[in-house]
Amino acid sequence: MKVYVYELPPKFNSDWLANERCSSHLFATEVAIHRALLSSDIRTFEPWEADFFFVPVYVSCNFSTVNGFPAIGHARSLISAAIDLEDVAIADGVPKFLKNSIVLQTFGVKYEHPCQDVEHVVIPPYISPESVRSTLEVSPLTSRRTIFAFFRGKMELNPKNVSGRFYSKKVRTEIWRRYGGDRRFYLRRQRFAGYQSEIVRSKFCLCPLGWAPWSPRLVESVALGCVPVIIADGIQLPFPAAVPWTDISLTVAEGDVDTLGEGDATWRVLESLSMRVGRSHRRSRGSTLG
16 A cells, blocks of 8 residues: 655644644644654655555644634635635535545544545544553553542533533533542543543543543543443444454443442442453553554
């Protein structure tokens, strides 16, 4: 297989790296893949040899000053300028050239969505390998796991959604309401730069949906040996043919989140799963997603 990488002016890619978050946030796959291809053996400098063409346009490196999230309103004009394609509109705003493309995307869902109308490959949200390695240097996978169920992230607190009515479809709000006082659950709403050290100390890591079904904490949980508890109806997990998700994770329906803490029998099953995943992870140590 050969891949030809277009050499575009800096305004399409490298100029955006002035913001350090561009190469480290959860959408930074576009940067990581570009860097990997530039030094890869599969790269070709002869377009007629290529099986695939990579267009390095960093559409998610423009961050909103209001909420800090990627502001992708500029994406269409940026891509249009790079590809010089004027006719970009179909019913849901997906450019027509996508119909002839294979899209690597971290947004994987099983229900109807315009991004699913093209041939695509679902890949994990980006997690910096350096951050995982530095965490494991301090807290190796063999460390004692003293936290039973862990979650750190936004709950109902959102400037436009104080009640939690819309964000996460109320799932995170329900988790906080039901288990905020349960000593088995280690729940935190505040941001903490070193939170991966908490994942290494946890047996189960809750992975509820946010604005979308997926999140980087799913990948971090697997990489750091914590059993992910996936609470996101309709999520399409990455690399399903290669990763035995049913063996290394637990799936809970969004509507069943209020039963998470019920019954000693449930937790005995989870404990058994945790021990089994731990043994599997130790056998394959050094191999992680991402």
